Amino acid sequence: MIEKLISYSIRNRFIVLLIAAVLFGWGWYSVQTNKIDAIPDLSENQVIVFTEWSGRSPQVIEDQVTYPLVTNLQALPRIKYVRGSSMFGMSFVYVIFDDEVDVYWARQRVLERLNYASRLLPDGVVPTLGPDGTGVGHILWYTLEAPGMDLGEQRAIQDWYIKFGLQNVQGVAEVASFGGFEKQYQITINPNRLSYFGLSVPQVIQAIRANNNEGGGRKFEMNDIGYVIKTNGYLKSIDEIEKIPLKTVNSIPVTVSDVATVQMTGQLRLGIFDEGGEGEVVGGIVVMRYGENADEVINHVKKKMIEVAKGFPEGMKFKLAYDRSGLIEESISSIKTTLLEEMIVVSLVVIIFLFHWRSALSILIQIPITLAAAFILLNAFNISSNIMSLTGIALAIGVIVDNGIIMSENAYKHLSAKYAEVMAKKSSNPN
Numbered sequence: 168m169i170e171k172l173i174s175y176s177i178r179n180r181f182i183v184l185l186i187a188a189v190l191f192g193w194g195w196y197s198v199q200t201n202k203i204d205a206i207p208d209l210s211e212n213q214v215i216v217f218t219e220w221s222g223r224s225p226q227v228i229e230d231q232v233t234y235p236l237v238t239n240l241q242a243l244p245r246i247k248y249v250r251g252s253s254m255f256g257m258s259f260v261y262v263i264f265d266d267e268v269d270v271y272w273a274r275q276r277v278l279e280r281l282n283y284a285s286r287l288l289p290d291g292v293v294p295t296l297g298p299d300g301t302g303v304g305h306i307l308w309y310t311l312e313a314p315g316m317d318l319g320e321q322r323a324i325q326d327w328y329i330k331f332g333l334q335n336v337q338g339v340a341e342v343a344s345f346g347g348f349e350k351q352y353q354i355t356i357n358p359n360r361l362s363y364f365g366l367s368v369p370q371v372i373q374a375i376r377a378n379n380n381e382g383g384g385r386k387f388e389m390n391d392i393g394y395v396i397k398t399n400g401y402l403k404s405i406d407e408i409e410k411i412p413l414k415t416v417n418s419i420p421v422t423v424s425d426v427a428t429v430q431m432t433g434q435l436r437l438g439i440f441d442e443g444g445e446g447e448v449v450g451g452i453v454v455m456r457y458g459e460n461a462d463e464v465i466n467h468v469k470k471k472m473i474e475v476a477k478g479f480p481e482g483m484k485f486k487l488a489y490d491r492s493g494l495i496e497e498s499i500s501s502i503k504t505t506l507l508e509e510m511i512v513v514s515l516v517v518i519i520f521l522f523h524w525r526s527a528l529s530i531l532i533q534i535p536i537t538l539a540a541a542f543i544l545l546n547a548f549n550i551s552s553n554i555m556s557l558t559g560i561a562l563a564i565g566v567i568v569d570n571g572i573i574m575s576e577n578a579y580k581h582l583s584a585k586y587a588e589v590m591a592k593k594s595s596n597p598n
Contacts, residue, residue, distance in 0.1 A: 203460060219258075306465050319347060351434050356371060364413070381397060517530050
């Protein structure tokens with residue numbers, strides 16, 4: 168079989184050169200379109216289910232949220248195992264699928280199962296799916312530099328402006344905010360006053376909720392003009408909350424201010440985010456979507472950050488805390504330099520030792536064609552260009568060259584022997 172292939176290739180050199188040219192062109196295109204990252208994604212094929220139930224202890228979360236979810240999600244097809252984790256006010260369930268399962272098929276099946284499992288949870292507890300990212304999806308961390316602006320205002324800008332702007336970038340699964348204070352209205356109830364007026368905490372909560380919405384009316388016409396009636400009931404200030412009536416005593420309304428103190432403050436925090444020991448900062452983490460090109464997504468995010476920064480208050484700007492593009496560029500550059508150096512050294516060695524330019528040329532041509540063909544396979548198996556894959560290619564150059572040298576030397580030896588035999592016959596028989 169090999170002899171026939173070699174014989175056919177020798178008789179049809181044009182076809183062989185054409186196939187090599189096509190492979191090289193296809194490989195060059197694959198090099199341009201191959202995904203680039205610093206490290207390979209070896210994380211498990213998982214879907215995260217996050218559930219929040221504020222104020223509950225880890226044991227209550229485990230019994231009433233995590234356990235029902237884990238037992239129901241175990242019935243999903245093509246899963247390896249399900250892990251659950253409970254902490255104060257939060258539950259995490261990790262559903263690990265087989266490696267060959269499509270991640271979005273897995274998310275769809277988990278979502279279908281949650282529609283049933285949600286009936287087993289306490290009222291008001293709604294499980295949600297985590298972002299469609301991976302364990303190595305944190306590609307960019309940034310902080311905000313805003314001298315003279317308090318952390319609450321910075322966090323508000325991050326949550327209601329920056330986050331929404333960066334989430335529109337193609338390939339971004341989530342922008343997670345961290346640091347600062349999440350502004351909220353806090354109502355501190357005085358139990359003595361509550362008891363004096365004969366009220367309960369649920370009554371206060373219900374009254375505030377009832378007054379923090381809009382009521383829709385109906386449309387009516389007057390003088391051939393249509394009017395839509397509605398009430399504007401959203402609370403917009405501390406004063407409006409304090410004036411909410413709770414009950415009436417001797418025709419005098421009892422308001423929230425009579426039984427409680429209302430103030431604007433930050434949400435209770437379990438930690439702070441400090442940068443370089445210089446104080447607290449506010450920022451965000453950009454999480455890349457599963458299967459995206461890390462280098463391309465980072466570049467798009469940086470361009471979007473320039474647009475978003477145009478709407479900042481005076482003096483505010485972005486500061487990159489972690490940027491994987493630097494590691495990606497250094498890693499790829501280092502491997503490319505290594506490949507180039509290997510090709511040059513191998514070329515010199517082949518030329519010096521063989522001392523036959525046609526044989527050396529046949530070997531050197533194999534290197535770029537083989538490398539280009541390798542990227543065709545990388546794209547076919549959805550493998551990115553990273554430290555591991557490119558290092559493997561660099562190590563394979565030696566095997567490629569060794570094979571070429573052996574074949575060329577063997578062919579050169581047989582041709583030389585044949586040539587010597589022919590010349591000997593001519594010298595012995597001059598006629």
